[in-house]
Structures are given as C-alpha cells and as structure tokens.
Amino acid sequence: MNSNEELIKSLLDRGYADERIAETMRKADRKAFIPANYWPNAYEDHPLPIGFGQTISAPGVVAFMSKSLGVKEGHRVLEIGAGSGWQAAVLGLLVGKTGHVTSIERVPELVVRANENLRKLGLGNVEVVQGDGTLGYPEQAPFDRIIVTAAGPQIPPPLLEQLAEGGKLIMPAGGSFAQELILVTKKKGKIETKSIMSVVFVPLIGKFGYREGI
Secondary structure (H helix, E strand, C coil): CCCHHHHHHHHHHCCCCCHHHHHHHHHCCHHHHCCHHHHHHCCCCCCEEEECCEEECCHHHHHHHHHHHCCCCCCEEEEECCCCCHHHHHHHHHHCCCCEEEEEECCHHHHHHHHHHHHHCCCCCEEEEECCHHHCCHHHCCEEEEEECCEECCCCHHHHHHEEEEEEEEEEEECCCCEEEEEEEEECCEEEEEEEEEECCCECECCCCECCCC
16 A cells, blocks of 8 residues: 555455544554654555564554554553554544553663654653553553553453453463454453454563563
8 A cells, every 4th residue: 555545445444443543543644653764665554663673563453453442532541562652642542632541661762762753743642651561550540441562471460450440451462473362341340351353463571471582
C-alpha cells in the first residue's frame, strides 16, 4: 500500500478496524513513528524495526487489538511496551481529553523517542515512563483497559490485580514461535479469558516475563 488512506481502507475492509480506529490512524500516521529508512514501507501491514531489538507492530494488529479492547472516551489505559509510541497515540486519541494513557517502556532511548513523537501530535493525555511493565503501574491503578504489546509466558499477576472491575486486558501469550492473543475480562472479581488470534510479538522482558537477553 502506498498511502495511509489505502492502508486504512484495507483495515476497514478486512474488519480489523472500525470507523473510530480508522480516524485515529488518520491523525496518527504510522510513518511518523518509524525510522526514516523505513518510510517506503510505512503502510505495509507487517512489523518494522525501530532499533534496540524492538519493532513497531503491524497496522492490522494495532487496529485489531484496539478494536477488541473497546476503548471509550474517559478511560484510563495502561500500555506495556511503548516502542516508538504509535499504539499509545492511537489509544490517546480514543480516550480523548477526559481519559489518560500511561505507557511503560524498558528501553530508555525509546522512552525519549516515544514522548517526542506524542508531543508532536499534541497528545498531553499520554505519558511514557521507563520501567518493568510486568509490574504494572500501581500508582495510577485501577485501569479500565490494559494492553501488552510483547509476548510473555503468562499474564503478569500485577496486571490482573490492577485491572478495574469490568475492565479488559489484551496480551499475546506463549513461546517464541507460537503465541495466542488473549482477551481478558474481569467480572465480579473473576477473570475470564478468550483466545482470539495467533500472533508473533517480541518477548516481554521483566520479573513476570522472560529474562533479559532471551
């Protein structure tokens, strides 16, 4: 695909995006979140390297995860794995000025880059902080929605604890080559899980993820 609009049309046609998601992607163009040498590939539906062993997710996955979460205006959202900030930007536009997005990233250089990218879009309702995302962010819990953009062996218990009643969490879980995207809903204190698609993500590093250097 040669343009952002062609990409968005494809995501809509395939059911990966709805109109709300499409509008956020018009405002947060993927090209602004990738290194310049990958600009010719900005609108292709696959991951791209962003440095430090990390990738920016495929547009179809970003759209599908965002749609599956059902993010609403005013929601408090926690993201684990900011990368260059594109998914956080999409979430920030979905929650609007009355909502807030906190994104945790373990690579210091990407924290700086993501915050710069978000500032350029004027998204004052999104902040990227450095830390171990598997521990969540208890200072701002509970969260209406939690999204994890790296694959772990299990859903970190702190994230389930920090999920609000009625909240949803989405995360890829599994090994290096076989992962399932899991959608979690908390109802009356109980956790319900559903596997919704096969995916491939970079590993989730942290206390409740994989060890450094996997």
